[in-house]
Amino acid sequence: MAEIVVVGAGPAGLMAAIRSAQAGHRCVVVEAQPTVGGLAGSFEVAGQRVDHGSHRLHPATDERFLELFRSRLGSDLQVRPRNGRIRLGGRWVAFPLRAGDMVRNLPLSFAARAALDAAAGLRRRRRRGADSVTFADEVSRRLGPTVAREFYAPYARKLYGIEADQLDRDLARRRVSAAGAGAILRRVARATRPQGRSFLYPRRGYGQLSETLADLAVELGVDLRLGTRVLGLRAAEDSVLVSLNGGLLDADAVLTTMPVPALAAAVDPSPPPAVVEALQRCRSRAVVLVYLVVSRDRFTPFDAHYFPGPETVVARLSEPKNYRDGDDPPGRTVLCAEIACWPGDELWQRPADQLGELVAADMARVGLEIPALEAVEVRRLPAVYPVYETSSMGDRATVDSWLRSLVADRIVSLGRHGLGVLDNLHHVLAMGEAAAQSVGSDGAVDEAAWDRSLDGFASHVVED
Ligand SMILES: Cc1cc2nc3c(=O)[nH]c(=O)nc-3n(C[C@H](O)[C@H](O)[C@H](O)COP(=O)(O)OP(=O)(O)OC[C@H]3O[C@@H](n4cnc5c(N)ncnc54)[C@H](O)[C@@H]3O)c2cc1C
Structure with missing residues (x-):
């Protein structure tokens, strides 16, 4: 079987390592930080475990991953009712949205205009369905101009640093799961019951999910090297030479979750100048x-x-x-x-x-x-x-096709930073699994299979 080097012990890399080991490959995971979990890791502040911002395990997580976590974590994996709220028009509205709370707390003028938009929704979708170019258009087409203008546009500006009409509609596809007012109403109906607004969360912080994956990987024989950074990846015939801050590894295949700009700087042969320039425009x-x-x-x-x-x-x-x-x-x-x-x-x-x-x-x-x-x-x-700027979507496509071309050199880039995508943890687990499954017994990567996986990942929609 093959020698596989996985770069990064975030959830994507750890799942890639687990599935590689289960398929019989020998596997080394190289992680730059002293702990596992990456963005999904936890650490202590004042004696309390905290995460990198708000993290929850979404119930949409595929059953096979949920089963893995349940079997390893037992009662430490808790089912919790969501209890958030949104500041809207100077008032607090429960989030996820609930019927009674909306009636009591949604600013009246907002609610009335959003309802009128929703009533006009079907006609609007028929008329402008094919026209959306920007995030602002697409959200307005689906949810109406009031919700788009008063909720999504300022939030998008705050998160992405540019106006909603300079963001590509692809962002709405990846980030806004509701297809229309009907979908929102169905969610409101669901969330009005406490069990319809639950999430999963481990007793010791979100990072406990990655820690349990790391434990499983080690039990399966994976060599987990923390505090070790990958500095270079040289593609040779049928192998990849991996240089670390302290040694070299000879791999039959590399599954990497390092950020694309770092990968571009590490890989030999270097990407063509057009790719380097495109990357600089992908902010x-x-x-x-x-x-x-x-x-x-x-x-x-x-x-x-x-x-x-x-x-x-x-x-x-x-x-x-x-x-x-x-x-x-x-x-x-x-x-x-x-x-x-x-x-x-x-x-x-x-x-x-x-x-x-x-x-x-x-x-x-x-x-x-x-x-x-x-x-x-x-x-x-x-x-x-x-930032999915309309002006940089061509550059993103250039970078994507370069990433696809690396597979012929047995380098597979995956995960949030390895593909430059927005995601949930359950999405990157699926990426890690698919990457491991695309590696054959001699380390050659099945390019067609990985291409199909990438096309599938494009349909991931981030859950809040
Ligand atoms: C604010 C915020 C909130 C989120 N909330 C949720 C949520 O509620 N639910 C949910 O499911 N998801 C959530 N996510 C998404 C989740 O954090 C990511 O999906 C997940 O962490 C991505 O995993 P990854 O393995 O692809 O990347 P990462 O977690 O970034 O892991 C990559 C790893 O690679 C290592 N690395 C990088 N370069 C090198 C190198 N050269 N050598 C060695 N190691 C290297 C890094 O140190 C890191 O550990 C949230 C993300 C953010 C930012």
């Missing part, structure tokens, strides 16, 4: 995560607060303690504020104490006074949201 938004340690047992009963509007810089505030029935220390809670920005800009560089003040001021503006702060910690994630 991603960064996220600054501000963790506030608050001297109170709970801040609110809610798991997450969403802020689509321009009145706050913060896009979402979550309270990890409320995602689980866990062993968190009493008398103290940690809040996590997510702030989207451009890598290197003024917000990105702002010191932790000033970011803490910014979040506190934002929250005071929406009536959420934060009591005495014990500490502020910050994590900076440089490339979180790929």
Whole structure:
């Protein structure tokens, strides 16, 4: 069987390693960080486990992955009722949306205009179905101009840093799952029952999912090397030479989840100049995560607060303690504020104490006074949201076809950063599985099978 090197011990890489080992391949996983999980990992702030922003395991996760997690985690995998809320027009609306709450709390003028839009929805879809070019058009076609203009447009601006009419409609396809007002009404009906708005979450934080995958991989004989970075990938005939910060590995095939720009810099032969130029035009938004340690047992009963509007810089505030029935220390809670920005800009560089003040001021503006702060910690994630600008979609296609061409050299790029896509954890698990299954016993990659998998991944829609 083949020698497979997997780059990255996030969920995509770990699932690729598990399926490789189960197929009988020898497998080494190389992870730059000292811990597993990548973006889906957990770590401690003030003695409490926290995630990289709000993370939940969605019930849409394929049954075979759910079964794996249930069998390994047992009662540590908890089923929890979602309990979030959205700040809309100066009011709080429960999220996921629920019928009674909408009647009581949706701003009246918003509700009336959205309902009129919905009534006109069928005609609008027939008339303009083929015309959508931008995110703004597509959301307006599906959900009506009121929801598009007053909810999605400001939220998109906050997350992606540009106007909704400069974002491609592909973003709506990947990010907005409701096909129309009917779909929203069905969701509202479902979420009105508590069991219709549940999610799964492990007792020790979201990272426990990746930790359990890593344990399984090691039990299956995978050689997991933490704190080891891949610096170069040289394609030779029927093999790939992998250079690390401390040694070399000779692989029959490489399954990599490293970010595409890093892959382009590492791979030999280098990508053609047209690909390098295209990559420079494919921008991603960064996220600054501000963790506030608050001297109170709970801040609110809610798991997450969403802020689509321009009145706050913060896009979402979550309270990890409320995602689980866990062993968190009493008398103290940690809040996590997510702030989207451009890598290197003024917000990105702002010191932790000033970011803490910014979040506190934002929250005071929406009536959420934060009591005495014990500490502020910050994590900076440089490339979180790929920005699907209409002007860069051609460049994204150029990069995609270069990634597809690497498969002939036995290098398969997958995962959130390896494909430059928006995703959920269950999507990248499917990618890891498909990548492992495309490798033959001699390490050659079945190009047609991987192409079909990539076409399938294009239909992934991110669940909130
Ligand atoms: C704010 C936020 C909220 C989210 N919420 C949810 C949610 O609620 N539910 C959900 O299902 N999903 C959610 N996601 C998505 C989820 O985090 C991702 O799907 C998942 O982490 C992607 O996994 P991955 O393995 O592809 O990449 P990553 O998790 O990024 O892992 C890649 C790994 O590769 C390593 N690496 C990179 N370069 C090298 C190198 N050169 N050498 C060695 N190692 C390297 C990195 O250190 C990292 O550990 C959210 C994401 C974000 C950003």
